[in-house]
Amino acid sequence: MTNKNQFMKNIIGLAILALAFGCGGAKINQSVGLANGTNDSGVIAMNTAAAQGSAEVSAVISGFSTEKRVGGIISYLASDELQGRETGSEGIEMAAEYIETIFKSNGISPYFKTYRDTLTNFEKMAYNLVGFIEGSDQNLKNEYVIIGAHYDHIGTADPIANDSIANGANDNASGTTAVLEFARYFGKYRNNKRSVIFALFSGEEKGLLGSKHLAKKLKDQNLDLYAMLNFEMVGVPLVGKDYFMYVTGYEESNLADICNTYAREKLVGFLPTAKEYNLFKRSDNYPFHLEFGVPSQTFCTFDFTNFDHYHKVGDEVSIMDFDHMALLVNKTLPVLEDIINAPVRELEYK
Numbered sequence: 294m295t296n297k298n299q300f301m302k303n304i305i306g307l308a309i310l311a312l313a314f315g316c317g318g319a320k321i322n323q324s325v326g327l328a329n330g331t332n333d334s335g336v337i338a339m340n341t342a343a344a345q346g347s348a349e350v351s352a353v354i355s356g357f358s359t360e361k362r363v364g365g366i367i368s369y370l371a372s373d374e375l376q377g378r379e380t381g382s383e384g385i386e387m388a389a390e391y392i393e394t395i396f397k398s399n400g401i402s403p404y405f406k407t408y409r410d411t412l413t414n415f416e417k418m419a420y421n422l423v424g425f426i427e428g429s430d431q432n433l434k435n436e437y438v439i440i441g442a443h444y445d446h447i448g449t450a451d452p453i454a455n456d457s458i459a460n461g462a463n464d465n466a467s468g469t470t471a472v473l474e475f476a477r478y479f480g481k482y483r484n485n486k487r488s489v490i491f492a493l494f495s496g497e498e499k500g501l502l503g504s505k506h507l508a509k510k511l512k513d514q515n516l517d518l519y520a521m522l523n524f525e526m527v528g529v530p531l532v533g534k535d536y537f538m539y540v541t542g543y544e545e546s547n548l549a550d551i552c553n554t555y556a557r558e559k560l561v562g563f564l565p566t567a568k569e570y571n572l573f574k575r576s577d578n579y580p581f582h583l584e585f586g587v588p589s590q591t592f593c594t595f596d597f598t599n600f601d602h603y604h605k606v607g608d609e610v611s612i613m614d615f616d617h618m619a620l621l622v623n624k625t626l627p628v629l630e631d632i633i634n635a636p637v638r639e640l641e642y643k
Contacts, residue, residue, distance in 0.1 A: 371462035379448030381417030399480035430486035442468030443497030467528030504577035521589035536562025542573035
């Protein structure tokens with residue numbers, strides 16, 4: 294894969310240059326929906342005025358993320374140069390510097406003194422990257438929504454054709470890319486009434502170490518957490534489903550219903566296999582569930598049939614669907630905005 298080095302350098306330069314500039318567009322209408330009651334099908338209903346405001350927001354957001362933009366980000370994060378981003382490695386250090394650059398260029402403040410939150414449960418130097426935008430509402434800003442993904446991977450795997458780098462494009466450069474696009478949006482429009490933390494975790498592949506560390510740290514600081522929304526393996530689309538993505542722990546909360554109400558479509562569904570393999574406990578949402586007891590769940594489009602390269606060297610950028618990734622960002626943004634700006638805490642465990 295060494296013949297890709299110059300190509301990747303060109304992409305990296307273009308990606309960083311593009312990310313330094315805001316995306317054009319009309320001013321966003323900051324009115325948001327409020328889910329109130331259910332319709333005959335059991336889906337939470339939205340009042341007419343709120344639905345209209347949400348539709349106006351969606352119209353502007355629909356073209357916010359693009360194939361080119363997500364392609365530029367994931368192409369660097371999953372490049373050979375980063376050597377599979379194993380926790381504590383030189384490659385993941387390069388990923389961290391890149392993420393910091395994106396945070397800075399989009400006006401995302403460090404949550405702590407710097408973006409780097411050093412892990413205390415791993416023998417090598419490793420850290421989460423934690424950015425922050427304070428909420429605009431005098432009361433709601435004291436409540437927090439965490440939007441997260443892990444940016445580490447496994448480094449190397451069994452070689453195929455002299456290639457031993459496990460690039461981790463889907464797992465989880467794709468989720469990291471989505472979170473960085475969400476950060477760019479809220480950094481641009483500053484329309485979040487609650488405060489938002491953008492957390493990119495290290496050590497997930499070592500046993501959820503980064504999220505365990507951060508969840509405990511924030512709990513010890515008495516953070517008032519409303520919800521933790523995690524993104525994992527969103528690089529390829531589901532096939533043959535009547536929903537766009539699924540959420541782990543689907544039956545545990547009303548998150549899917551709230552999302553579908555704000556999206557005005559069946560954006561989030563139930564994947565039986567996710568329950569069978571207990572994916573709710575296998576990603577970075579789970580430590581926040583244990584520490585805070587608030588809805589903490591993972592959005593995903595990997596269903597065990599649409600991707601054959603889990604923890605293998607074949608998890609390459611070349612098989613990622615950039616159109617799908619941009620569409621996921623654009624479909625999810627108005628939902629995130631409405632959850633963050635809802636006047637009451639609608640999300641809850643059943």
